[in-house]
Amino acid sequence: MKKPESVTSASRRNFIKSATVLSAVSVFPNIIKAAPVKANERINLACCGIGCQGANVINSLMKTGMFNLVALCDTQMGAKHTQSILKKYPDVPRFKDFRQMFDRMEHQFDAISAGIPDHTHFPVCMRAIRSGKGVYVEKPLAHTLQECNLLIQAEKKYKVACQMGNQGHSGDNYYQFRAMVQAGIMDNVVKMDAHMTKGRRWHKWNGDVPDRKMSWEQWFDKADKMPAEMDWNTWLGQAPYHKFKTDFINGDWRCWYEFGNGALGDWGAHIIDSVHEFLELGMPEAVELKMIKGHNNYVFPMSSTLNFRFPSRGPKRPALDIVWSEGVGNLPDLPDGFHRTKADGGDAPPSGGSGSEVKSMNPGKIIYRADGVSFKGSSHHSTLSVIKNDKAGAVSALPEYERKTPDHFMDFALGVKGEKKCNSRFEVAGELSKVLCLGCIAQRLQSSFKFDRATETIPDNKIANQLLVGPPPRKGWEEYYNI
Secondary structure (H helix, E strand, C coil), X not given: CCCCCCCCCHHXXXXXXXXXXXXXXXXXXXXXXXXCCCCCCCEEEEEECCCCHHHHXXXXXXXXXXXXXXXXXXXXXXXXXXXXXXXHCCCCCEECCHHHHHHHHHHHCCEEEECCCHHHHHHHHXXXXXXXXXXXXXXXXXXXXXXXXXXXXXXXHHCCCEEECCHHHHCHHHHHHHHHHHCCCCCCEEEEEEEECCCCHHXXXXXXXXXXXXXXXXXXXXXXXXXXXXXXXXXXXXXXXXXXXXXXCCCHHHHECCCCCHHHHHHHHHHCHHHHXXXXXXXCCEEEEEEEECCCCCECCCEEEEEEEECCCECCECCEEEEEEECCCCCCCCCCCHHHCCECCCXXXXXXXXXXXXXXXXXXXXXXXXXXXXXXXXXXXXCCEECCCCCHHHCCCCCCCCCCCCCHHHHHHHHHCCCCCCCCCHHHHHHHHHHHHHHHHHHHHCCCEECECCCCECCCCHHHHHHCCCCCCCCCCHHHHCC
């Protein structure tokens, strides 16, 4: 096998050539439109990805009582991590290739779930949307900025219910922050520190090749023994061909630039989501790489700090910086009173009396207003607290907000039923995911860059601009890039 090439190699010149082709809009023929689900009927559900997080999604959707499970699909059907769902639903038809599932059963289901690797979100979601199916897909929405844009356009065109799986976007965090914005408490926010400083899967390699006895070229050229149940071609999807490696599958796909979106794609969607939507941030005008450690051209870095610079959006919406800190020990600066303030949602303050003594923090955020008032929050459903310092008196009380609302899975079900818009529909989640994609490019290239918000291009960095599109899809996968 030809060795994997550096992202700075000549092969990347071909990326941009695919942009015009892949952004073309055409009508997909032979669409089977699903009939509306009646109010008293359950939603027939097909599930892509049935192990690990995919299994969690299935269980959560079924717990709502709104779904019938009618089809199961997994590229490792029968593997250990798929057994719990298979035993729970022994009579449900099984597939390894989602295309075969659609070909044979498309008329028998109304919606799909997709708990699968980041790089394959796009073709599965596009096939479902074009077939008129509701879509629940894990975060981030897609692997590249262009794929996100195409899914946003498809959702708008086919008018189906879509939900990205950042579950806190239907929780207390979502409703509280919306109420705070409506009450004016989030006027004049100028900065947010977003942090995920726990260990990640790729940290075990310490920024080096998984087998230290080999070079990267030797390691990639040596195929591992493939499990008997693996459908490798479907697992790869539209991505460039790679020989099978055990370190690519079972969650480790998140480690690799070719397949995953790293810690940003995993946790950024849970931490940044409400600020991005309700402060109407849109896309940044620049991404600044402040620090990076343990970098190579294949695996996400051991540690990095990025600054996303968003311009002013009006008199009460000044320019705002989101500073993303990831990696063990890479903590943001902590404001006075941080340790005296308990984050809601059961997150106790980190141990230690000062910032220099803190070694680890739960994933979360610190939000700063221009007047010095600051707020502390965790991730997912957790609400914000005013940080207790001499500025805290400027906020007399936080507003009441909606409680006992449908959770993220019921919110999706109601969307499929046509009773509401999904909270994390693609027009919302896709814009957030595009921001996360930009951060992944900065990490991959060890580079800061300006972003043209009007054209959604990176004009001063040719390679970064090409990565907005990614490599051309493998032969046979081109059709998914037509809307």
